[in-house]
Amino acid sequence: MPQPLVLARGFMLSSSTGCTMPPRRDLKKILIIGSGPITIGQAAEFDYSGTQAVKALRGAGYRVVLVNSNPATIMTDPELAERTYIEPLDLEHLEGILAREAPDALLPTLGGQTGLNLAMALYEEGILQKYGVELIGAKAEAIRKGEDREAFQEAMRRIDLEVPRGQLVGSVEEGLHFAREVGFPVVVRPSFTLGGTGGGIAHDEAELVEVLSRGLTLSPVHTALVEESVLGWKEFELEVMRDHADTVVIITSIENVDPMGVHTGDSITVAPAQTLSDVEYQRMRDAAKAIIRELGVETGGSNIQFAVDPKTGRQVVIEMNPRVSRSSALASKATGFPIAKIAALLAVGYRLDELPNDITRKTPASFEPTIDYVVVKIPRFAFEKFRPLRNTLGELKDELTTQMKSVGEVMAIGRTFKEALMKALRGLERDVRALAGVRTEELEKKLYPNPDRVYAVMELLRRGMPVEELYQATRIDPWFLHQMKEIVEAEEWLKTHPPKDREDWRFYKGLGLTDRRIGELLGKGEKEVRAERKALGVVPVYKTVDTCAAEFEAYTPYHYSTYELEDEVWPSQKPKVVILGSGPIRIGQGVEFDYATVHAVWALKEAGFETIMVNSNPETVSTDYDTADRLYFEPLTLEDVLNIVEHEKPIGVIATLGGQTPLKLAKGLEEAGVRLLGTPFSAIHQAEDREAFHALCQRLGIPQPEGRVAQSPEEALRLAPEVGFPLLVRPSYVLGGRAMQVVRDEGELKRYLEEVYAPLEERPSILLDRFLEGAIELDVDALSDGQEVMVAGIMEHVERAGVHSGDSATLLPPVHVPEEALKKVRDYTRRLALTLGVRGLLNVQYAVVGEEVYVLEANPRASRTVPFVSKAIGVPLAKLAALIAVGKTLKELGVRDLDPVPPYYAAKEVVIPWIKFPGVIPELGPEMRSTGESMGIDQDPYLAYYKAELGAGQRLPLSGQVRFIGEGLEDLKALYQEAGFALTEGQDYDLLISLVPDPELRRAVERGLPFITTREGAWWSLKAILRARESGLRVQSLQDWHQKAPRG
16 A cells, blocks of 8 residues: 555645544545546536546545546546546446456545446446445435436425426427426426536527427436426526535635526626625525435535526526535635535535635634635636537537537636626636727627627617616626626726826726726827836735635745735745736637646746746636645736836746647747747747748758748738649638638638638738648657757547647557658757757647648647647656746656667557537537547557547447548448448438438437538548457556656
């Protein structure tokens, strides 16, 4: 047994967890199920909660086994749990792990809906009983009552709490019958689905037929709740904890700015609640305590949602999640109370009054948090990625409903609602002024629930629309509307009354106005405003998040800025490094970048530096109060980051690990005299500026596809024939392939320039590259210290060139690339890294045609494949990159093998949330659309691919009927028939292969059937099916795979 006191590298156990011996001595080994690939409705918050729980349980002396198919997470790091299984989250693989590991207990409440559903299935199939595994944290009965809509309603009636009138139905007829009784609109909530999948609001019978039939199909038990609508009511949530001694604490209240009808994950939310009277709040607290007791959630965190009728004050209970949820992550970050950690310890029998609060070290965890600030969360959406695609319903609407659609969120802390709201809006990284030029009647059309509503409201307030009218149109509580009105009134006043003294400045800055915005209103530049403000000595002070409204001293340096007088940050003597996080998760910049920044923090902490994390994302491990030495929960804008740097005076800033968000700040930071650690800005610029990069490749004799750079649409049309069609067109400087397309003739190019390029804000230059038809694409991650270069991983893409690298399945090491070509790839990568002057990570993309190798692009920063490659080769690349940034060399870090190739194959497959966007027909292209990924490892490349497919939810059938759609598929049809599959033209198939965007693909999405849209995918899948038939199920931990790999 390992020594219980040292956790993963970089974690020492704080004395706080080891205060009493755990009551459950009979449990030795605990299994935790993760939530799988990141998708809408289930994002990084479960990595954060799982990581916290593993650390806490190992700290208390338990052995922990973890299973999760998602490699982009901290929780699947081999140092974290004792045994880590990166395996598909399904019953067979879980049974294999139970048989192999024989744990005593399963903790099901930390893996989101996926983990909860799997735990229930293991329980119901008798698998837990067979292996003698106990469910801890939430008993099956409590889970069933919380998740099964009918059981939940019955329980509420027993304790005299109102719920919206509803009926559980198993058919469309029953649903229609009930709706006629209570009247439209009605809400449809399918049983046991995540993020409200398949649910919706029906305003009439036709809509009900459509929504309900979809919901019944998607529910694993084929039932749904149809209930009376509480549309437009106010929505509240309480985050509640209970221990087995029946102590119940309310961690915080959360109020939704958007009224009922918008999923809470898609709403702007505020903590603590702002518009409840004390009496109403006490009533809600009492109800929450009664609910958690009635449902029998013995221990851990729960989230309970309420609706309040603004006219009568009638309060109804909407639902409860008997597990750690997205709101728990928000509540943890908002209060500093580590819900997941405490939930894990309560599950093994601790009581709340035995666990000290890490932040104050004086108060126990049974002491309810109180906060003296306001927290605002705003979601981030990705409709623009799915809108251009063909759609069976005509077009994709950006209306927000009870089915969650946001891909990430930003959180901000301020002394007032105004300040927190304005900080959160700038943390979203969207251009807020975009609506200023829109006509008033157009703006009034944007008052339905949609991602732009808050901007439309602010703009209409600027134009004098009365609060009462806005309330009628939006049902946003007038208190919030008045707050926004006061902000726009202050902006108007500012135009004619520029700030004269410190008081004036503090007033305007305290509203959350940026230097840039003040400049816009006064007709000055941002730099000029900044200089004037600093000349008067007006700089932010930093307050501490302390769980107790400053009643006790706080030991955790977790800070936010505000424009007051008293600063609460302790001075310190150690050399400091600032690491910039990646802000809200979005498509193209996901949890992979958070992983890289967390690794940097751990490595630098271990090397004796004081680490300072700056980030605005509440879902992530990077913003956990015990990850870095200091956490600044701030927007990632130049102004906010410079304020922190001036306050902390670090030796430097690392901007190359958090994706494009911090990279965009690199230039401004360098101009302001801030030292960038690692790769210099000149190298970043040389790689990202196409012309400079092209010149570099020519100098080095590295082939590139023929290409041109155009400064305007007119020039693009003139230059296109010189390169020749088909062309790959894209704007320079983008992330996640925003607005990238393959065009096959002049007409398509014209359409691209009008529809895709014209709406872009900044008018970047336009890149035209020859599109290499049928090339194999490679992705390479390398690590350079300026003298030596480690080519850490070469990945072969399954899908051919033309599919964004972030959306392609990949294999490491490559399977179909000749050795001659791989030699060139290694040589070109080394020469690029050394010539660019990279100090840290570099990602290069190549296209291979036969033995010819062409470089497509090079990015001198952490890429989204870093966690995958690190886990495949067993080397923590981001940690090494951080140490190189502060001056270490690969030799000093003990890296001997500069070309590691594991003796097995690792495959990665992506998850794209097609189901969340009504009517969208799946299609892969140069624009990235995936939100997450799964990983499979095996000695055989095709079995590794098979596991990755299962992990991504693509359940490839081993036999049955296949339907093909499209021309020229005779060769594939013959191969599938030879393998014993029957071909069918009808609806009754087990696998759909359609190389054209056919509406049948949408039907496959809604029926949950596997489908393939590329020729390569069909070929790889068949090879995988053939191998899977021969081989039995094998599960093996990541630690065991790594033992096979040659080290050093």
